[in-house]
Amino acid sequence: FVNYRGIESIGKEAFAYFTKLESIEIPSHTTYIGERAFSNCDELQRVVIPESVETITANCFRDCPKLNTVIIKNPDCDFVDEPFYTDSSYHWNYPYYTTGPIFSNEGDTFDGVIYGYENSTAQKYAEKYNLRFEIYDPNDDTNNTNNVLLPNNATSYSIPCEGDPQHTNPENTFSVYLPPDGFVYETVQEVRDSKDNIYAVCAFDDEVQIVPEDKEDSIIKIQMDGFSFGAATIDAQDQLYILWGQSISDDDIEATIDSNEKNIVVRRYSLDGSYIDECGIPIQDTNSLFPFSGGNANIVMHNGYLGCFFDTVWTDHHNGSEFALIDTETMSLIDVNDYQGSHSFGVSMIPTDFGFAAIQYGDGAPFGMGVNTYSVEDGVIYNYLKRNYEFLAFHGCGTRVSGSRSQNVYVNLGGLAKSGNSYAFVGSGPKLYTTNNAEIETINPHNVYDVFVKLTDSELNDSDLLCGEDRIDVETGEAIDKNIIWLTNCDDNHRAGVVKVVTLENGNYCVLWEWFINGKFDSIHYVILDDTGNLVQKDTRVTGARLSHTSIQPIVRGNTLTWAVYRLSDASLVWSTIDLDNCKETIEGDCNCDGNVGLNDIIALQRWILRLDSELINWQAVDMNSDGIIDIFDLALLKRIL
Secondary structure, three states: OOOOOOOOOEEEOOOOOOOOEEEEEEEOOOOOOOOOOOOOOOOOOOOEEEEOOOOEEOOOOOOOOOOOEEEEEOOOOEEEEEEEEEEOOHHHHOOOHHHOOOOOOOOOOOOEEEEOOOOOOOHHHHHHOEEEEOOOOOHHHHHHOOEEEEOEEEEEEEEEEEEEOOEHHHHHHHOOOOOOOOEEEEEEEEEOOOOEEEEEEEEEOOOOEEOOOOOOOEEEEEEOOOOOEEHHHHHHOOEEEEEEEOOOHHHHHHHHOOOEEEEEEEEEEEOOOEEEEEEEEEEEHHHHEOOOOOOEEEEEEEEEEEEEEEEEEEHHHHHHHEEEEEOOOEEEEEEEEEEEEOOOEEEOOOOOOOOEEEEEEEOOOEEEEEEEEEEOOOOOOOOOOOOOOOOOOOOOOOOOOEOOOEEEEEOEEEEEEEOOOEEEEEHHHHHOOOOOOHHHHHHHHOOOOOEEEEEEEEEOOOOOOOOOEEEEEEEOOOOOEEEEEEEOOOOOOOEEEEEEEOOOOOOOOEEEEEEEEOOOEEEEEEEEEEEOOOOOEEEEEEOOOOOOOOOOOOOOOOOEEEEEEEEOOOEEEEEEEEEEEOOOOOOOOOOOOOOOOOOHHHHHHHHHOOOOOOOOHHHHHHHHOOEEEHHHHHHHHHHHHO
C-alpha cells in the first residue's frame, strides 16, 4: 500500500537487486518494511530507518555484503524474523522469503553496525543475534545518509541581528499572524527606497534595527525611549517613517488626557538613522490606551500623504482599529477616524490610485474579514468611503477564537493586492459554510483550512466578469460568498500555513503559501493569476525558504520576490529571494519538462539516481513524496503513477 504523498508501506522485494543503490533513508511516513525489501543490493552501505517505522520483516536486508551502517530511530520497532503467513501453500512455495534474520549475508553473518537507542528493541535484536550495536547519537553528523538532496530554488542567506525581539504574549493577543513558536512577531517589515534597495526594519524591545539586504552595508539602530515599534515605510525622497506607540497605564489615563499627551508618534529619519522631525497624535484623538496591542499596524504613502492603520486597545478597554492621515510636507495630522472596526486583531493596507485600501480581521464588526477604503482629494480625507464588506465571515467550522467575547472567526488573514479593475484578498479558511454553529464539528471536524483568493471589482463588488465559485451555506443552500478561488485541497496530513499576495509588475497576482506535511514544514507553493482570476501559472513549489509571519507582503522587483524573516535560533535575519522566471511550473512526474509524464521521465530519473547523468531538468516534478530528497522511493511512486 502506497500513500500518494508518502510511502506508508514498503512491500515484499520492492527494491531487491537494486545493485547500484549505495545509501537510503526510509521516508518519514513509512510504518512497515516487507520481506526482502532491500535484499541483494550489492552496493548498499548505509540505511536510516525513521521513528515512524513500526515493523521490519524477515530477510529485509539479506545479502547486502557492503552494508556497514544501519540506524534505527524507533526505540520500540518490531523485528519480525519468524514465519507469519497462515496460508500453508504460500509458505510452502516461498519458505526462504518468510523466515530468517533481517540482516545476514552468506553464512548468516553481518559485519556492520546497528545504531539505536539504549535499551531499545534494536539493541535487544542485536544482542539476540550477537551483532555489533552502538548507541545512536542524533547530533552526530556521521549518522546522516548521503542521499541526493534537492537543490533549493530560493536564495537565502542570514545576517547576525542580535537583540530581544519585540513580541506580544499570545495570552493577550489574537493576531492572525501567529508563528508556530507561540509568539506574535510583527518584528520585521520590509521597505524599499527609490534606488530599489531593500531594508528590513526589525523591532526589538529597546530599539529598531534597519538591516540592509546588502550584507556589506551597515545596520542602523534607532531608539525612541518608552515607545514600541508599530510600522515603517520609505517615501520617494528616501526618507524613513516609523510609527511608534506608547502604552498608558489605567492609573495614568486621566492625567494623560488632561495633558494632551501624544502617545502615538510618526517620526521621520534619513536612511542613516538621523532624526528629521515628527508628527504626534494626541490621545484625545485616538483614545488609544495600548497602541498595536492585540494586533499590528501598517503605514503606507500616497502622493505625499501617510496613511496609518493600526489596532489598539482603547481607554474603555474595548479593542478595534483606527485610521490616521498625515501630511508629510508639513508633518501635520489631517484627521483620525478612531472606529474602523470593533474587535480588530490584524490589519494590512496598500496604497491605491485614489488613496488607501485596508483589510482587517475581527470577531466584532465586521465579523471575519472586512475592507475599508479611504479617498484623499485636495489634501483632505473626506467621506472615508468606509466599506465594512463582510466577506468570508465564517460562522462555522474551525478553531480560530478571537476577542474577549471568544467568538469564532474562521478565517486566517493573508493580505490584499490590487491590479487593473480588481482586488484580490487572500487567506485560508474552511470551504464549507454554515450559519448553524451546532453543525461546526460535523462539516469540518478536523479544522481544515484551505487557501483562498476572493476577487472583487474596484468598487468591492462581486462580478460575473471575475473568476471563482460561489460558497454555499450548507444549511440554506444559498450562495454566501462569490468569486472565490480555492487553491488547495488540504486534509489531516496536508495543511496550509502563512498566505501572501503581491501584484507583479505585469499586473498579475502571485499568491504564495506555506505547505506542511504531517505537521512539518515542507515548502512554499505559489500560483499566478491574471487580474480576473484566470490561471497563468499552475501550482509551483519553492524550497529553501520560509515566509514571514507578518502582515507585510514580499517586495516585488521585476519578476523576483524578496522578503526577510527573523530567526530566533541563531539571532539572525534571513533574507530570501525567489526568481519566478527560474521556478518551473510543476507537472508531477515530468522531470524532463516535455509536458508529458511517461517512460522517458522514468529513464531520466533512474539514470540520475544511479549517477549516470549529472543533471535532472526539473527535480521538483519528481520529489513524489515531498520529503526534500530524490531517491528510489520517488522512482517507485513515479512508476506507480504510470
